[in-house]
Structure formats: C-alpha cells, structure tokens
Amino acid sequence: MTVPHSVRIAALVLATTAFYGYVGQLVPQKEVQPPQETVLKADMTTADMVKIGGELMVGKGLCLTCHTIGKSGALRFPDLEGVAARATTRIPGLNEIEYFAKSLYEPDSFIVPGFNPGMPVINKPPIGLTDQEILCVIAFLQTLGGTPTVTLQTSHAYYKAPGATPAAPGGAPGNATPTNATPAKGPVTP
Amino acid sequence: MNRKLLFVLGPVTGLVMFGAVVLIATFLTNREYKEPYRAPAAIVDATPRAAGLTDEKAAADATNRAKPYVEVEYRAFPVVGSRVAIWAVAQLHLLFAAFVLAVPIFAVLIEAIGYKTGDRRYDRLAHEFTKLLSVSFSLTATFGAALTFMLIILYPKFTNYMMSVFSPTFLPYVGLFFAEAFFLYTYYYGWGKFHPLVHLFLGIGLNVVGTSIMLIANAWLTFMMSPNGISDGGALISTWDAIYNFTWMPINVHRFIANVAFGGSVAAAYAAFKFLHATTDEERAHYDWMGYIGNFVAIIAFLPLPFAGYWLAKEIYAYSQTLGLTMMGGAFSWLFIIQAVLIGNLFLGANYYLWLGMGRVEGARSVQRFIKYLLIAIAVCFMVWATPRSIIATVAEIRAMGGSSHPILGFLGVMSAKNTAVNILILTTFMSFLLYRRTGKTATVSWAKAGHAAQLLIFASAAIIVISLGIYGYFVEASVRIGLSVPQVSSVLFAMVAITTIDVFLFRRPRMTGDVRWGRMPAVSQYVLIFIAVTFTWLMGLMGYVRSGLRQHWHVYGVIRDTSPDAFTPTLGFATQVVSLTVLLFFVLIGFVFWLASLHDLPDYDPVHSPHSPLLAADGHKAERSS
Ligand code: HEM
Numbered sequence: 045m046t047v048p049h050s051v052r053i054a055a056l057v058l059a060t061t062a063f064y065g066y067v068g069q070l071v072p073q074k075e076v077q078p079p080q081e082t083v084l085k086a087d088m089t090t091a092d093m094v095k096i097g098g099e100l101m102v103g104k105g106l107c108l109t110c111h112t113i114g115k116s117g118a119l120r121f122p123d124l125e126g127v128a129a130r131a132t133t134r135i136p137g138l139n140e141i142e143y144f145a146k147s148l149y150e151p152d153s154f155i156v157p158g159f160n161p162g163m164p165v166i167n168k169p170p171i172g173l174t175d176q177e178i179l180c181v182i183a184f185l186q187t188l189g190g191t192p193t194v195t196l197q198t199s200h201a202y203y204k205a206p207g208a209t210p211a212a213p214g215g216a217p218g219n220a221t222p223t224n225a226t227p228a229k230g231p232v233t234p
Numbered sequence: 235m236n237r238k239l240l241f242v243l244g245p246v247t248g249l250v251m252f253g254a255v256v257l258i259a260t261f262l263t264n265r266e267y268k269e270p271y272r273a274p275a276a277i278v279d280a281t282p283r284a285a286g287l288t289d290e291k292a293a294a295d296a297t298n299r300a301k302p303y304v305e306v307e308y309r310a311f312p313v314v315g316s317r318v319a320i321w322a323v324a325q326l327h328l329l330f331a332a333f334v335l336a337v338p339i340f341a342v343l344i345e346a347i348g349y350k351t352g353d354r355r356y357d358r359l360a361h362e363f364t365k366l367l368s369v370s371f372s373l374t375a376t377f378g379a380a381l382t383f384m385l386i387i388l389y390p391k392f393t394n395y396m397m398s399v400f401s402p403t404f405l406p407y408v409g410l411f412f413a414e415a416f417f418l419y420t421y422y423y424g425w426g427k428f429h430p431l432v433h434l435f436l437g438i439g440l441n442v443v444g445t446s447i448m449l450i451a452n453a454w455l456t457f458m459m460s461p462n463g464i465s466d467g468g469a470l471i472s473t474w475d476a477i478y479n480f481t482w483m484p485i486n487v488h489r490f491i492a493n494v495a496f497g498g499s500v501a502a503a504y505a506a507f508k509f510l511h512a513t514t515d516e517e518r519a520h521y522d523w524m525g526y527i528g529n530f531v532a533i534i535a536f537l538p539l540p541f542a543g544y545w546l547a548k549e550i551y552a553y554s555q556t557l558g559l560t561m562m563g564g565a566f567s568w569l570f571i572i573q574a575v576l577i578g579n580l581f582l583g584a585n586y587y588l589w590l591g592m593g594r595v596e597g598a599r600s601v602q603r604f605i606k607y608l609l610i611a612i613a614v615c616f617m618v619w620a621t622p623r624s625i626i627a628t629v630a631e632i633r634a635m636g637g638s639s640h641p642i643l644g645f646l647g648v649m650s651a652k653n654t655a656v657n658i659l660i661l662t663t664f665m666s667f668l669l670y671r672r673t674g675k676t677a678t679v680s681w682a683k684a685g686h687a688a689q690l691l692i693f694a695s696a697a698i699i700v701i702s703l704g705i706y707g708y709f710v711e712a713s714v715r716i717g718l719s720v721p722q723v724s725s726v727l728f729a730m731v732a733i734t735t736i737d738v739f740l741f742r743r744p745r746m747t748g749d750v751r752w753g754r755m756p757a758v759s760q761y762v763l764i765f766i767a768v769t770f771t772w773l774m775g776l777m778g779y780v781r782s783g784l785r786q787h788w789h790v791y792g793v794i795r796d797t798s799p800d801a802f803t804p805t806l807g808f809a810t811q812v813v814s815l816t817v818l819l820f821f822v823l824i825g826f827v828f829w830l831a832s833l834h835d836l837p838d839y840d841p842v843h844s845p846h847s848p849l850l851a852a853d854g855h856k857a858e859r860s861s
Contacts, residue, residue, distance in 0.1 A: 061818055
C-alpha cells in the first residue's frame, strides 16, 4: 500500500520541525535571569568589595562580554590584566581610581590608544550600575596589577560619598586631586 | 492446565492480591482511634446564617465601592503565560504578513515578463501565485488584530508607552491597510479584466502600499531594540528620530529580502503540493515549472541575505556594542549556530534541487560530474560556519582559556572564517545555477573557449581572494579585520555579475543538445521544495526570536524595563520549542490556504452525478484534460 502524498507531506513537515526543535535541545541551555538588585551592606570591607566587584564584572556589569583578562594578540577590546598599573599613567594627574571612574562614567572622554570607542556608560541603562557597585568594580580592577584600596567611603570626581574624606586614599604617587577631570556633571546619582 | 490459561491466571492473581492488600490496609487504618473533628472555638460564628450573609455582602459592597482605580502593568495569559501567547501570535502574524507582502513582488515581476514577451504562460503563473493571497491576507489581518488586543490586554503599560511615542503613525497605518485591501482585491479579481498596463499598475500600487506598511511596523519594533529620539527618561523628543533609529533601515532591507525568499519558498511548496497530487503530465509539467520559478525567486533573494544580515549586525554594534556582543558573543551566540545549521540546510537543499533538475534535460551527464566538488565545498563551508565563535563561560574558564573564545574552536569560529565560508557558499550555489542553466546547451560563439576560460579565471580568483583575505584576517588587528569583509563581498558580487554577463553572451545562440522536459522530476525533488519552505519558515521564527530576545529584560532597550514574571531570557531549548510550534501552526493554516486555492480547479458540485462514482470521475478527468 502506498502512503498518500498529503500524509507524507505532513510527516515531512512534522519531522523537519521536530528535527530543528531537537537541534535546539543540543546546544547549551542557559536561562538568563534579569540582574538582581543586591543590597550592598554599608560596612563592607575592601576585600568584600573586591569579591562583589568580580561578580558584577561577570554578571550585571557585562564587562567580560567585551573585555578579557590575560589575553594577548589581535584584540578588539583592551585586555584588563595589569590595568591598575597602566591606569596611573593614562592621563597625567589622575590616579588609578580617578582614571577608572572616568573610564566607567565617561568612557568616551578618553580612548585607549589602539582601540575604537565603544565602551558603554556604566552608570546608565542598559547596564546601570549604582555608584556603590561601581566602587566595588573599581576595587576589583585595582587587584589587576595593584592593591585594592577603595572603600564605600571613597569619593571621586563622579561621586561624593556621604560625609567622607574628600580625596581618595592610597593610590600611586602623584595622585593629587584631579586637575582636568570634569567635576561630576549634573546629578550622577540616579 | 494449558499454557494459555496460565498466562491469564498470573495477572489475575496479581490483581486479586493487590486488591486484598488495599482492603486490609484500609480496614486497619479505619480502626485506629481518631479524635472527632471540632471547629476551633475562635472561628465558630454565633450570628444566625441569614444575618451573617447580608453583613458579608454589605461589607463586600463597601470595599468594592471604595476601591481606587489602579493602572495595571501586566495581566497574565492563562496556561501558557503572556510571553508565549504574544510570541506565537506575533510570529504567525509576521509569517503571514511576510507571505502577503512577498507574493505580489514577484507576481508583478512575472506578470511584467509575460506582458513584455507576450508569453501567456507567465501571465497564468502570476495569476496562480496571487490565488494564494486573499485568504492569507485575511489571516494576516486576523492575527494582527489579535496581536493588538493582546498587547493592550497583557502589556497595557508598555503598549501605552509605545502609543505615546508613535501615536502619529497608527492612523496612517490603518489607512494604508485599507489601501492594501483595495489594491489586493482589485489586482486579484481584476485579472484579465483590464488593459494589462492598468492591471500592472494595480500590482505596483499593491507593492508600494505593502512596503510602506512594513516600513511603519518595522519602526515600532526596531525602536524597541535601538530606541532613539527620546530623552534619557523615555520622553518623546522627535517621532521621526524614533522611526529613523539605528536599525530601522537595515531591518527594512534585511526583512524585505527575507520576505521575498520566504514567499518564494512557500509558493514553491504550493507548486510541489500540486505536483504531487497532479494526475496528468501537463499538470505535472506546469507545477514543476511553477515550483522551479518559486524556488528560483527564493534562492536569488537568499543569496544577498547574509550581506544584509552583516550590515544589520554592524548597525546593532554601532548602536550599542553591548547589544551586539550579547547577540554574537553572549547568551545568543549558540542561536547563531542553530541558524548556521538552518542556512546550511537551505544551501544544501537548494543545490540538491538544482542538481536533480538537471535530470530534466537530456545529456546532462557532462555537467553532473562537477557536482561532487560543489558538494564537498558546501560541506566544508558549512562546518566552518557552524563552529561556535565564543562560548558562555565562567570567569575562571575564561581565564583558563585566555579569552572568551575556545583555543581551537575559537580559531575557526572567528568572524573572519565565517565570512569566508558564507562567501564560498554563495559562490558555490551560484555555480550550481550556472551549471543548471547550461545543461543541454553548447556555446557556439567563436570565442567560446576563451569565454569559458575567462569565467573560470574570474571564479577562481574570486575564490582565492576570499580565502586569502580570510586567512590574512587572523594576523591583523580587529579593526582591520572587520574591514576585510568589504573586499570579500565585493569580489563575490563582482564575480557573479561578470560571470553572468559573459554567460549571457556566450549562450546567445546555443546549440541545443537536449530538451528541457518539465515535469520529468522525481517526486523526491518536490519534497525537497517543501523541506526548504519549512526550513525557511523556521529560520524566520528563530530570527524573529533573536530580534526580540536580544533585548533581554527590557521592553524598550535601556528605557522601559520588563518587570513581568517573564523578564528572564528562556533557554534556547525552550525558545526553539515555541518556534517549532508556531511553524507547525503556520503550516496547518497554510495547508488550509493551499487546499482552498486548489478548490478552484475542482469540478462544481453536482447533486445528480456524484463525483464519487468511479465512472464519472474518469469522465471528469477526461473533460479536464481536453479543456
Ligand atoms: C546568512 C544568511 C541570513 C539569512 C538567510 C537570514 C534570514 C533571516 C530571516 C528569514 C529573518 C526573518 C525576518 C523576520 O523577522 O520576519 C531574519 C531576521 C533577522 N536576522 Fe537574518 N539572516 C541571515 C544573516 C543574518 C546575520 C549574519 C545576522 C546578524 C548577525 C542576522 C540577524 C538578523 C536579525 C537580528 C533578524 C531580526 C530582524 C527582524 O525581525 O526583522 N541575520 N534573517
């Protein structure tokens, strides 16, 4: 007995869609949850901040979709290994904390030589890290070729910690208050 | 005792024993002492029942009257949830819309060819294509209305926001829809009733209106991906800027082409459906030809799609690197592996159909021997293209691998290799076409030899340029590498144009060594056409998903956040299941459209001579054949 053509066509349509559906099951299955609003405790130590900063760089901050840590060769985005050491030399007069703050709040104001602009503004949507979260990220960045010094009381050109010491403690030599950094333009806090 | 009885007795005993155990167990538990139930004193209400009821009602009325009006953000759709519901409806709307927009494009072209050449066959073919339109148009409108209502019901706050940005575009949209109905029905019902030029004008009007509808709808959905013309807080600054956002034009172009390819493939599937059910050789010849044309349209439109796709990708990167990387390097990178499987299948199917088609022509052997090389080329390119570019990994893994690309896989998977593979795939398919064109023909012009040599030279140099640039791409800075795709693409385009031009002159007055015998196609070729159509539909579904999935937890990227329970991005496995389901639904509905369109060809119902009488059925066929 021969199977009617309409039945065969239906079987083919079914088999083809089922096959593609199956291919979809073969690839890694990952559900991406929207970023959680974590509450940062006010009494975090610098070590805690480094840990949180590392998580933020993978997760909510999306940094590692672009950046690499410890890769060389023809790169599309600056590698971040040892960036804390380089950061002190990028813009004369800026210590690494001020430089990182500038890279994150106003990325297009200074472009790393050899790269194209393209870094998003980190405190604005879609990434939208809070000022405290950015401090944690800076703490983590400091570990890449330096020692972390920031605390939640650290202020910089884009953020004034409530009732905190005016200048950033620690950092590399020659880190007077930034001369050419624009003082926070308008309200930076959301 | 005989064996049969034993077989029956075994299970019966088992059941009886099970029953006994249950009985004993219930008996035992029932005997255990239990405290009789008493309502706890606190909830025992002393009020007589009637009084209690009136009190309760009064209290409910009072709260109802005092209820303040609150605007809701979301409402839930039963069972499957809002996301899946709106997803399926939107996708079905898009598929039918794509079909309704695409068919008039090539129907008018074919009609114009018929008018120009005076060949009535083309006119009939164009008419046959438009037969599929009217029911599809109603289905498009139905799904469009369903989509609108569901947006208002399920996503009221977001819909309201879109209204605030795009309010000036909605009424023109409705007006255009009306005009579309006007042109579509006059074009279809007016076939052969007007002067051909008047009729062609109606067809062109239909296309202009249809394309404008698409441009407006694309403005809404591209705005959601790359919002523009609004303040940081989302307030409207300029509607025109909101329309003309970063991805609007690239999506207009990519979609327009994809629609034509999709429409062509579905029309070819219709022809295949008719071919398989055909009873006469003439019918088979006609539908073989129709399927060939449909597939031709699909493939021609398919070839530039990758370029349009890369342009779109480039604009997405230009709008936001983050968005671009989410697409190509982040959570969605595996989706593009699935896309590569689909596109590989499309290329393979299309080439296979062409090779089978060479069997229509006598004396095709000499050409058919090239096919194995083409097949190898396709297989290799396919493998390169399907290699993952980068893999979602944890920080530790990324550190271990020294970057987000796998050390070996990443090497093949970088853009450079993919560009190269796609370009070679396109060249290969183009060669299949060329070979198909020349089956059964021999060039007779005096410079035939030189002509063939020139063609081969151009082909080889294009392939060499593409491949060597692809290799060179590994050794240069990223910013240089991105620029390399331009010479790659232009050498492929140049090769296609140059080789076609030579071919046209080369085969000016060919010696025919074999006739084309339409209809002499194995049935499997028709199933290939249907396979291509399903694959295309699935591809549309998948890419529709990537477009909206890309925004992740945003309704409007970076502006309006998705706070519904569906804000998370589902697994690809889940997404592909939804896509499969909508594709199946689409084919059930389009099967209905096909069936309706072919009712036309059936003899009218006759209460006296039932068509089921075998004698008369045979008669009916005879009558059909002679008409
Ligand atoms: C290689 C050949 C390609 C083919 C055959 C192809 C095909 C398609 C099809 C059929 C659609 C559906 C249009 C719709 O939404 O109804 C589509 C949309 C889309 N494609 Fe491609 N595409 C190709 C390459 C690419 C590439 C390279 C990219 C980007 C990296 C891309 C990105 C997209 C996006 C984002 C959409 C959604 C836009 C929309 O909904 O209109 N495509 N493509």
